[in-house]
Amino acid sequence: MSIEVQIIRGKTLSLIEVEPDSTIADLMEQIGVNRETVLTRLNDEVAVEEERLKGGDVVEIIMAISGG
């Protein structure tokens, strides 16, 4: 049974279902974001991509690379 987490990207907030025991890195794979290009906050704290997710978690994705 999957769990639901919230994702914040800029001003956009969305809900996504992930497999139980998924990590932030798994979530990045699922939504097609290269972990090398972002920083993440888990429930308002800067977190490594190996952190495991639980239902109701909020993951904020912050772009780490500049455009141009």
Place this chain on the structure above:
Amino acid sequence: MRCVKCKEKAVYHRRYSGQMLCKEHFLEYFERKVRKNIRKIGIKRGDSIGIGLSGGKDSMSTLQMLWKSSKKIGFELTCIGVDEGIDGYREETLAVAKAFTGELDVPFEVVSFKETYGRTLDEMADNGNACTYCGVLRRRLLNEKARKLGMDKLATGHNLDDEVQAVMMNYLRGDVERLIRLGNPISGDGFVGRIKPLSEMPEKEVALYSLLTNLGSSSSECPYSQSFRSTTRDFINQLEKANPGIKFSVMRGYEKLSPHLKSYSRSELLKCSNCGEPSSQEVCNACKILKTLSKK
């Protein structure tokens, strides 16, 4: 996940070394490595160092690190901002830059395309050439201003990713002259030598440093995108994801190759026959662009 050094909560997984680091140990590692690079660059007591400051994370981190070193070594800093005239973008980033220089009590001079070249980048840009125009004209303006201010060196915020992208782009384009110049920068009359204190730091680490130290750097994106650089950047980041540390491998390989390439270089530092600025060609690229624009 816990820090390998103190067991506090980890904020960074340095995948190329396999280590998890907490905030304190990440900042300690980052600043130690940048200080080492600053020492290697050879800034001396009494030097005047210019910094190209945009307000983005790279140049703001460069300023923060050079400011800290300037207190220990004893050199002077002056920041130079370039207002290219990009509506809805540059005003915000320069305001951020100005606020930070005010906090650190570092002089901040702003030069603009409009005042120097008679038109903004927005007015120049068409046919997707904005990044070419901007790169050439901004470099010239920075050099000119740094020279007029009597700077001994001009620091830029280039990070490891920027350096790797430059090497790869020149390889892919077959532009051997530029590839040689990357590792053997031109120097001489009228040209203020460049230094890149963040050149050993991956962009992700610079972004984390900026975030953890609340630098307040602007995260605005320039509306002009450079598609070939973006494609190269994405390609390198895909490789890095699968092979952590490959960005360092590219640079170490290039550094080994670079001395052997030097003898193949045809370029030497000349003076532009039109404007007198240092150039590797008889007429500099800035004058060529300005001539093209004057016909429009």
